Amino acid sequence: MYTKQHTIKAPVKVSGVGLHTGAQVNLTFVPAPINHGILFKRVDLPDQPVVECDVDNVVDVSRGTSIEKNGARINTVEHALAALVGLQIDNILIELDGPEIPIMDGSSLPFIEAINAIGLEEQNALRNFFEVPHGIFFQDAEKNIELAALPLDDYRVTVMVDYNSPVLGSQHATLNNINQFEKEIASCRTFCFLHELEMLHKQNLIKGGDLNNAIVIVDRIVKDDELDSLAKLFGKDKVEVKKEGILNNIELRYKNEPARHKLLDVVGDLALVGRPLKAQIMAARPGHASNVAFAKKLKRVMMDSRQKAPHYDITQPSVLDVNQIYKLLPHRYPFKLVDKIVHLDENMIIGVKNVTINEPFFEGHFPGNPVMPGVLQIEAMAQTGGIFVMQSVPDPENYWTYFLSIESAKFRRMVVPGDTLVFKCELTAPIKRGIAKMQGQAYVGGNLVCEASLTASIVKKK
Incomplete structure (x- = not known):
């Protein structure tokens, strides 16, 4: 998977008819800047309204997925969105002079071929993945539909369908790697x-x-x-x-072409979550209604995870500045990894580290590709937790803090120069006999970058 954001090198146009409206439509893919996302624009309407690629804008799933905002409607978006996900395009404007995406040959391939003709452009920003943090499940018992998303540091999709038909029977399709989408899935027709x-x-x-x-x-x-x-x-x-x-x-392009097209629809509909996904997606007998309902559930979890990020206001004074931290922790350059504490109460501490290219570890760690080592992210988190533990005794200058265990450490995305790391360490149990158990998390821009369970002990100096 790409780690950096991508757009297209130049505008490219495709034309065709809408499947349900029968209207002739011209669609133009237009390059877009970093963090623009996927937006649709109805250039045929007054003021040329824009509709975001957002599951909350879905208004109809009867025979395709339709989105609408402020009276501007875009019908049958799933095949074009699947093409963009398959090509790993993050930023693009889709201009339309009609109400429906052209159906083309009923697959995503014509969109991919048009974009490949002009090529992609890498952008100097990391992709904003939503990494599924735990199992997320959807079920429609009446229609016997099930969908699940499981944590995975990749994007894989498996679909099973059963139409009780002598022609089709039971079928399944799998996308093991998003790079295979163009070759294995894109050409499969509705x-x-x-x-x-x-x-x-x-x-x-x-x-x-x-x-x-x-x-x-x-x-x-x-x-x-x-x-x-x-x-x-x-x-x-x-x-x-x-x-x-x-x-x-008509000859099928694959024996299981219907199942592969259902997988294509899942990929396109889940693009409406609004961020590229890292997850193992499994779907049994999916349709647009269930895909969209599942996408809404994924988005709720995504938004909840963002809301858990600690609030950091750079205009507010710190609770402990760098000089006060020096008095509490014995660490010194180059191992002093916390710049300030912005929140401290009886259950939680929030610390900040500004990552710069001048960090000494960048000289030898991935030269030419500066990425903050994960072990040092954990160390900075542990130092934040150590400050917290020191506050539990009246004379912290007479104690050392030692960490007894670091468990379930996970690294969600890269940390690079220019990032501001915000650490949150929260007690998971009361401090007893000088031992503290904490859940630590690190965020950049509201996005979780690493986490771990920490156990620390404070020991009196001899």
């Missing part, structure tokens, strides 16, 4: 069953439907007069079908 096609037509939908942009599964015997009606519906002289199979006998 599909529906013949009975769904008839229903959609009666609802005045699929006006842009064509046998070139959708696979129609026929799992029953079709009479000649029905075939004639279908030919008229699609503007064809003739359509054919084997006893049971695919309308007009």
Whole structure:
């Protein structure tokens, strides 16, 4: 996976019809700056309103995923979003002169091919991953749908479908690495069953439907007069079908193309969480409604994790400045790793370290690619915790702090020069016999970068 943000090198345009509206649409992908995210713009409407790629903007999931804000609606966003996730594009503006993303051939491949023709551009900022912190689960018992996200330092997706159909049967598809999306998933087309096609037509939908942009599964015997009606519906002289199979006998690109397309839809719909994901996603019999409901659940967890980040206001005076810290801790240059304490109470301490290129460890650690060593992040966290423990005795100058254990240490993202590390150490149990158990976390810009469970002991100097 890319570690830095990406956009595209130049604008690129694709044109086609909307699957349900049948309207001709011109779509232009436009480069965007760092931290812009994925935005849609309706250039055909007054004031050219913008709609963010956000699950909270979803307004319809009946036959695709539609988003809307301030009266500007964008229909069927999932295939274009899946293409952007597959290419690991973080920042882009999608300009549309109509209400629906063009269906193209029913897959993500035409979008990927258009973008590959002009290429990607790496941007000088780290990607803002949402790393799933624990198992997150969704279930629709009535429809027998289940989705799960498990912690993983990567992005993998597995989908299982079962349509109780003699043509399709049970299928599964897996994306083990996001770099495989273009080759293994992107070309897989949308599909529906013949009975769904008839229903959609009666609802005045699929006006842009064509046998070139959708696979129609026929799992029953079709009479000649029905075939004639279908030919008229699609503007064809003739359509054919084997006893049971695919309308007009179109060849599948993969034996499990329907399952792969469902995986494509999952990737596209989960892009609406708003940040690139690091997780193992597993989905059984998913659809747009369940994907969006699951995306909302993921976003709630993401927002809750951000709200847990300690508040740090640089305009407020510190509780302990660097000189006061020197009196409490025996550490000296270059091992003095806490610049100030901004919060201290009976249960929690918050400390700050400003990471600069002048740190001595950058000279020998990853020369030319300065990344703060994880062990030193833990050491700075431990020093913050040590200051906290010292406050539990009336004469801290007469004590040493030693750490007995560091457990469940995890590193969520890189820390580089220019970052401000904010450490939070919180008691998990009352201090007894000079032993303190704490949960430590480190944040940069409100994002968790590392965490660990710490146990410390204070020992009187001899």
